Amino acid sequence: MRQTTAILSFDTPGQGLIEITRDVTAWIKAQAIHQGLLTLFCRHTSASLLIQENAAHEVRTDLQAWIARLAPESDEYAHDDEGPDDMPAHLRATLTGIQLSVPMIGGSLALGTWQGIYLFEHRRRPHRRQLALHLIGE
Template identity: 50%
Template sequence: MAPHSSLGLWTLDEAEGSLRQSMARLVVPTRGQRFHQISQPVNDWLKSAGAGDGLLTLFLRHTSASLTIQENTDPDVQADIIDALDRLAPEGDGYRHHLEGPDDMPAHIKSHLTGVSLQVPVIDGQMDLGTWQAIYIVEHRKGQHQRTVTLHYLGT
């Protein structure tokens, strides 16, 4: 990609290389209700896939956890977000769905509010995240789980 004038815009130069895509699945063990950073294994995968410039899509294959881009320096931010989500969808609030335990339906609501997919630009083979940003799986359940993220890269 070449920079476009002084606006900081980028355009894809087809002569530099053709578009290609790569896909993989990242399995992440989670340990309770908290943020689990996955930025490093995702960047490692981009490197192994030979990524250049393009777009990365991440999709979490679960309905009781979510994906987010969030503050990576002060852990109080993550704790405050967990607390706020607990206030929005508390356990024991008279939910009809309760077959998988009292934390399951609140986890579905939290996942619905926060989302299960992200799109991140990739420049020179790395995610173009801000200085204080990282990608996290947010586990909304209390127990241990295996969460799977499908990664899809499209670019040069």
């Protein structure tokens, strides 16, 4: 049994879903672990991680609109230190989560045919986001 870790950084253009499956897969391939479990952890409170459909772009558009309705920008929040999108970003990250676990089978992530891994940026302005990865297996 082996394990390895890394920090991957991603520049976001602002709010939206950024597919990171290729970046994560490239890192995994370099580790030469064929069976195991990958854990991804977002090191931020205003961005999150999702596994979602990666075929139809409308899924991402609809998901972003839905989450904006659940946690809208408003002047009613007490926490607005970094602007009106500050507290809604925290709420959106709470709703969608900051950690994922994905099994590895035969040297590949056990994602379904239409599944991709996404970093979900909840802030309007660009950010540099970090993900901690932990891979354990053989």
